[in-house]
Amino acid sequence: MATPATGPCVLTRRGVLAAAAGTLLLSACGREGDREQAVVRPTPGHELVIGVTLELSGPGAALGVAQERALAISAEAANVKGVAVGNLRRTVRLEVLDNRSDPRLAAQQATELGERDDVHALIGGALAETSMSIIGAAQQLRLPFVSLAFGDAITVPLAQRAFIYKVTPDAGDVARRLTQLLDSQRVRRIVLLAEGGLHGDSGVRAMSNAVRAADAEIVRTVRLPRAADGVTRAAEQAVAARTDGVVVWGTAPTSGAAARALREAGFDGTLLFDAGAVAEETLEGRNALAVEGAYAVHPTSLGGSTMANGSAAGRAYRDLVSQYIHRHGAYNGFAPYASDALLLITTAARLADSVDRGRLRAYLQNQVTDGMSGLYSFTPIRHSGMERHSLGVYRVDGGAWNRHS
Structure with a gap:
């Protein structure tokens, strides 16, 4: 509604999505309020069972362990009252x-x-390769699967991904923000240092498309090998191109190792990361000096500064951070993707009044939810739901990620 002070209202996609999210939240809260009189604790013997396969060891542990910790905290919070499903509260x-x-x-x-x-x-x-290997089993067994990995191929082609969903941002959205940042920093010529595999492939395609629409050029694309001893050679090739900027498109711990190798090879220009770099390990130990001053595009939950204080997502995020620090000693700002995956599934169960796999899938693909990492908008033709407006730009200053824009 227009007012004399503000002029006409302008409907934006984010505004519509936020309104839809509020409607879903109010609907769910209203239904829970009706049940609150009769049921105040989980109903004994009734559960919502979620299988979790994560990289708790091996190269992906930098991401997997952090997600498992967040997931455990969020599940405990959900179980204080249980998840209202039909006339039951499930643990x-x-x-x-x-x-x-x-x-x-x-x-x-x-x-x-x-x-x-x-x-x-x-x-x-948490890794693209493990997520891709899970997809076949999830599809065949008609089991709703929410992936925590980076890589656009996880949710396409849609005809082969009916039960598959992803909570990480799309590569194209991240690449556009990185390109805008390059323009603001007046960096015109860059090297793209992309890890091998599906996530790196998504980055190469996305950055190539993004720079075409901007006043920038990818002078050289160098692929980061999986083996740690090959990172030095890749960094030397990047530095030899003599550009003012390097975009590292990879996941921790590869991102931090690449940054260190670039600095050791003499690179002193602008260093930028995609969202996969954001993990505790990237800022710690030998990486600390190398990543100081670097930028990353990441969901705006990083640091928590943009979370609405009074929102359910904001309160849940603050509780997660508090519990994480209490249990594990530090919280350097990784996105709680696993916590959001749990929220999406429990919300689908509440709205469906069922834990049937088919009904969970139906309500996952028709859901708008405000999560800890950002706003999610899933549709039957879009199973990668994080909205591009949920992304922000961060800079490493004093060993911490700080909001830049």
Whole structure:
């Protein structure tokens, strides 16, 4: 509604989505309020069982362990009252398995979990390769799977991903923000240092498309090898191109190792990361000096400064940070993707009044939810739901991620 002071209202996509999220939240809260009189604790013997396969060891542990910790805290919070499903309040039970960063083991675990009648949904795959290996089993067994990995191929082609969802941002959205940042820093010529594999492939495509629409040029693309001893050679190739900026598109711990190798090779220009770099390990130890002054595009939960103080998501995020620090000693700002995956599944169960896999899938793909990492908008034709407006730019100053824009 227009007012004399503010002029006409302008409807934006984010505004519409936020309104829809509020409607869903009010609907769910209203239904819970009706039940609150009769049921105030989880109903004994009734559970919402979620299988979890994560990289708790191996190369992906820098991401997987942090997500498992956040997931455990969020599940405990949900179980204070339980999840209202129909006329019951179900306890969330997590079946957590370590896939050791091995795609074959992750696929085996997904199959074993999916063949159990009591498992209702699946979360996991912090690495693109493990997530991709889980997809086949989840699809075949019609088990809703929410991936925590980076890589656009996780949710497309849609015809082969009916039960698959992703909470991380799309590569194209991250690349556009990185390109805008390059323009603001007057960096015109860059090297793209992209890790091998699906996540790096998404970055190469996205950055190539983004620079075409901007006054920038990718002078050279260098792929980062999986082996740590090959990072030095890749960094030397990047520095030899003599550019003012390097975009490192990879996940921790590779991102931090690449930054260190670049600085050791003599690079003193602008260093930028995609969202996969944001993990505790990137800022710690030998990486600390190398990443100082670097930028990253990441969901705006990083640091928590933009979370609305009075919102349910804001309160949940502050509680997560507090509990994480209490239990594990430090919280350097990784996105709580696993916590949001749990929220999406429990919200689907509440709205569906059911834990049936098919109904969970139906309500996942028609859901707008304000999570800790950002706003999610899933539709039947879009299973990668994080909205681009949920992304911000951060800079490492004093060993911490600080909001830049």
